[in-house]
Amino acid sequence: MFVVGLTGGIGSGKTAVSDRFAAQGIEIVDADLASRVVVEPGTQALRQIQRHFGDSVLLEDGQLDRAGLRSLVFSDPEQKAWLEKLLHPLIGAEIYRQLEAARSPYVMFVSPLLIEAGQAAICDRIVVVDVPEAVQLERTMQRDQNSEEQVRNIISSQADRRQRLDAATDVIENTGSLQDLDRHVAELHQRFVQLAREHDADG
Numbered sequence: 001m002f003v004v005g006l007t008g009g010i011g012s013g014k015t016a017v018s019d020r021f022a023a024q025g026i027e028i029v030d031a032d033l034a035s036r037v038v039v040e041p042g043t044q045a046l047r048q049i050q051r052h053f054g055d056s057v058l059l060e061d062g063q064l065d066r067a068g069l070r071s072l073v074f075s076d077p078e079q080k081a082w083l084e085k086l087l088h089p090l091i092g093a094e095i096y097r098q099l100e101a102a103r104s105p106y107v108m109f110v111s112p113l114l115i116e117a118g119q120a121a122i123c124d125r126i127v128v129v130d131v132p133e134a135v136q137l138e139r140t141m142q143r144d145q146n147s148e149e150q151v152r153n154i155i156s157s158q159a160d161r162r163q164r165l166d167a168a169t170d171v172i173e174n175t176g177s178l179q180d181l182d183r184h185v186a187e188l189h190q191r192f193v194q195l196a197r198e199h200d201a202d203g
Contacts, residue, residue, distance in 0.1 A: 002106040002196035003099060003122055007114035007164060008129030010154050011140035013174040013181075017129050018110050020185040027102040029095060031111035031119070038090040039064045045090055052082065096122075106196040115159040115167050124199065125192065128168035130161065131175055 006021075008014045022028050039046045041062040049057060049064065057069045073080040099107055099122070111119050120126055131139075133155065140151045165171065170191075172184050 001099060001102070002124050002192070002199045004106055004108045004192055005114050005120055005123030005126045006108055006110045006129070007112060007126070008174075009131075009133075009136050009158050009161065009164070010112065010151070011136035011138075011143070012129040012131045013139075014110060014112070014129050016178075016181065017127070017172055017174070017185060018108060020182060021108050021189060024185070024189045025104055026189070027104040027107050029098040029102065029107060029109045031091070031095060031109070031113070034094040034098065035087070035091050036066075037094050038087060045086060048086060049083070053079075095119075105193045112158065115164055120167055125169045125195070126167055127170045127172060127188065128164045129172045129174050130165060131173075133161065135175060 006014060006018055008017075018028050018030075039049065046064055049069070053069065053072060057065050057072070059065045069083070073083050095109070099109060106124075109119070109123060111117065114120055114123070114126065136155060137148060137151050140146060140154070141148060144151075146154075170188055172181070172188070174181060
């Protein structure tokens with residue numbers, strides 16, 4: 001299993017990049033999606049969260065009110081620690097299960113917290129999608145209708161640009177045209193296919 005990690009700050013264009021790798025036939029494992037799977041209705045984790053925080057953390061359809069839960073734990077370190085202790089092992093197991101099940105030449109693991117959460121350790125390569133902070137601000141404010149202050153708070157909670165670039169084996173500068181992005185992804189894809197073959201040959 002040859003794992004290519006993909007990360008980048010908010011508004012950098014990770015989804016645009018991972019969509020292009022998926023179009024090349026590469027299976028994508030997304031940390032954000034895995035974090036949703038482990039709290040779907042009927043799961044043990046959701047029942048524990050409901051018991052701990054009460055029914056107010058559920059939406060009418062029985063789904064977890066993620067925004068509501070975030071606001072409950074955001075300013076309470078003890079509750080945040082309780083939630084992380086419950087969910088992090090489950091999310092890690094779900095991510096690993098999906099990585100193991102992948103059958104493409106290599107598998108891409110997308111995580112906004114790849115560096116911060118220590119997830120880089122499971123990756124053979126680390127691709128960082130990089131843009132200047134001013135571009136992050138502009139794109140995220142436009143996309144999510146958030147204030148500049150909100151976006152700056154999110155950016156400050158993530159690894160800084162230098163930390164990500166220091167950890168990278170490959171960097172995609174995502175400030176050019178979509179054609180530039182297509183070309184860069186196609187080049188990296190060919191390189192990763194070759195590296196994955198060599199990795200498999202080495203056993």
